[in-house]
């Protein structure tokens with residue numbers, strides 16, 4: 001089926017294909033919503049991750065906190081934000097990391113009205129296919 | 130009979146809840162966000178609804194990826210504020226009008242809207258932040274002062290229900306409310322939005338022209354607005370901007386002709402454009 005949203009730049013639309021790919025990764029992330037699980041994860045990340053049959057790439061991206069890679073591998077930001085929250089990173093600072101802008105200049109951009117829609121509608125405007 | 134007298138559209142940005150919970154609402158960053166709700170809190174106090182029918186989405190809190198209901202109606206007696214990864218919000222437990230909720234569930238299903246019924250459910254910022262901005266600061270031991278019937282809509286996994294489906298669900302909710310025999314004043318909330326994108330390289334997208342068009346058309350052309358395809362939200366209002374479909378449920382539950390009594394729009398709260406509108410039925 002053709003996806004009419006695939007030409008939006010810098011965006012993953014969390015559809016059924018992504019959801020299927022990211023299932024175990026996202027199910028791991030959501031466990032961190034509870035303090036007892038955060039404690040267990042923080043005590044031994046590797047051992048905790050053994051409980052979730054994710055791919056080696058997903059596991060590596062979790063351990064290395066590769067925030068964009070997690071999305072590329074089927075993660076959804078509402079799930080990965082639970083991992084970020086465990087690390088003391090809120091939504092805004094997570095966005096600062098994912099955009100590659102850094103926390104300070106991202107915050108500055110938001111204070112100045114955010115990222116404009118102009119030039120950000122189509123991949124072609126980003127020089128992508 | 131019970132009647133829906135007004136609708137409220139409101140963003141449910143988690144950072145707004147954090148700002149209230151940590152007592153920093155008078156800081157220069159937050160002051161303009163909360164200023165726009167001063168009217169609304171007075172309006173709520175005057176309107177004094179018996180029940181708020183609250184349309185919101187869960188953000189991978191009460192619902193994990195194992196089960197993704199498109200529409201889930203809260204039928205439990207109470208709903209506890211959830212721990213979303215940084216501790217539960219220190220706000221009151223949300224109390225349902227359980228009898229009315231089960232009446233609405235039955236009515237909607239017979240009206241061919243096949244809901245999921247939740248007899249146990251925690252609620253996240255999507256539900257508690259709208260209550261906080263509209264009712265003001267409340268401690269866990271306080272009471273919200275209103276009964277709340279929650280309707281959780283899937284907007285996390287594509288596709289969310291269409292705007293048209295949401296609009297028509299609003300109409301069915303109205304029929305359900307009006308067939309409930311108790312004399313109750315009901316206000317319906319549609320929450321989420323406005324333009325925002327939380328993820329990947331385009332995060333931070335804000336589109337005030339789109340948001341203003343959306344707020345305008347809630348009054349001037351709600352039916353046309355409800356036909357907008359998902360790709361327009363995703364492209365123009367950001368990947369998380371598609372939450373705005375939930376406002377169509379609220380709009381569909383109102384009269385065709387409404388009066389806009391209040392509007393508030395501010396950028397930014399964290400990553401998001403804050404939008405808020407109050408619409409009253411003309412004959413209310």
Ligand SMILES: [Fe+2]
Nearest residue numbers: 186255321372
């Ligand atoms: Fe939301």
